[in-house]
Amino acid sequence: MHTAQIDALLEYEVRSPTHILFNLEAAFHEGHEVVQERLTITPSMKVRTYFDERSGNRFFRLDAPRGVLSVNYHAQVHLHPAPVPLHLDETPxxxxxxxxxxxxxxxxxxxxxxxxxxxxxxxxxxxxxxxxxxxxxxxxxxxxxxxxxxxxxxxxxxxxxxxxxxxxxxxxxxxxxxxxxxxxxxxxxxxxxxxxxxxxxxxxxxxxxxxxxxxxxxxxxxxxxxxxxxxxxxxxxxDVAFATMFGDVQMLRKELMVEQGDLPSATPVHAQPAAASLVTG
Incomplete structure (x- = not known):
């Protein structure tokens, strides 16, 4: 089994009050399991979250005031992809x-x-x-x-x-x-x-x-x-942009760090994704 450590930092200059839709969090999907995650947004503001039941995509929305907006997502994920057979037919x-x-x-x-x-x-x-x-x-x-x-x-x-x-x-x-x-x-x-x-x-x-x-x-x-x-x-x-802006916003910084490795076969795995912690401030 593989494991991934993810750190994503996005920083923007918000030039006028703007509504922003983000798609940064690991999806709800059978091929992996989120065991730990943290979302930090600065400055502090109200955030609305939802997910698409059909795709598993997770979104959060916010109204960003003028100034610098920082969004940081950290996650630890265990991956267990299904093997692909050597032969698969096309579906009529x-x-x-x-x-x-x-x-x-x-x-x-x-x-x-x-x-x-x-x-x-x-x-x-x-x-x-x-x-x-x-x-x-x-x-x-x-x-x-x-x-x-x-x-x-x-x-x-x-x-x-x-x-x-x-x-x-x-x-x-x-x-x-x-x-x-x-x-x-x-x-x-x-x-x-x-x-x-x-x-x-x-x-x-x-x-x-x-x-x-x-x-x-x-x-x-x-x-x-x-x-x-x-x-x-x-x-x-x-459909899958990591950020969609409804206003005047300029990206200042985008930093992603992904570290991946193998888990020992005896490592226990949680049955359900861990709940995310949301920090704004």
Whole structure:
């Protein structure tokens, strides 16, 4: 079993009173267990928390006054991912569950309708199933250059396909798009994971629905999928932004530190996630 220690610090200059939505806390998900966490917000203010029962995403909202806002999240997480079988079939569209069907549709950053012809030309001849999604993952890794700073918040999968460069979220968006274009439900997953380069940051991968289960894929190959602490799951990046501002705010600092290791097999594991402690001040 793997363990992860997470420390995330975000600091902002709030130029006018602003409502902010954060998605920073480890999600409620069967693949890991939060055994300890602490959220500290400075200056002290009222915070509203909620979570999405379908995705497990956890959110908190606040009304930030003018001035410097600091948000610090610390967590200890035990990971117990399920092994991926060597063979998984694709699910016919008629058998896709109702709550999964919307992951087949085009979305803001994933134009699966406009890239459908390219997807069929590249991968339509391959046998359906896990191997075809692996082929998509491999093609993105081999064809798209990882270039920090090359893309921006408006870059879509089609842009990445044309420009052949981007960062982890761009790799994931392209994987989602090519899967959906082949009638394979796919979605974005973001979270915390340790990797050596570039410096620690939020990481994005994609997930495909195969044989009645979600399977993670990472075309960047920057870190093992079984080490990812999931924070957000959604159709694309607009669903899983770590912070959404409704006002005039500038980021001053973002520091992430992730330490990961292996737990001894005899280490006891709690049955339920530990309750978070919220500190404002």
């Amino acid at each position: 569209v008629t058998a896709v569950p109702d709550d999964v069907l919307h992951y087949l549709l085009p979305s803001r950053y994933c134009e699966s309708d406009t890239l459908s012809r390219a997807a069929r030309q590249l991968f339509g001849h391959l046998p359906p199933g896990l191997g075809r999604v692996r082929a998509i993952e491999n093609w993105i890794h081999d064809s798209i250059a990882y270039l920090p700073g090359f893309s921006n918040s408006t870059t879509t999968a089609q842009d990445v396909f044309v420009q052949r460069a981007g960062v982890c979220r761009d790799f994931a968006h392209l994987g989602i798009t090519l899967c959906r274009a082949l009638n394979i439900p796919a979605r974005l997953v973001v979270g915390y994971v340790y990797f050596e380069e570039p410096p620690q940051d939020f990481h994005a991968v994609f997930e495909a629905w195969l044989d009645g289960r979600w399977v993670l894929f990472d075309a960047t190959r920057m870190a093992p999928n079984d080490r990812l602490v999931r924070v957000g799951t959604g159709r694309d990046a607009k």
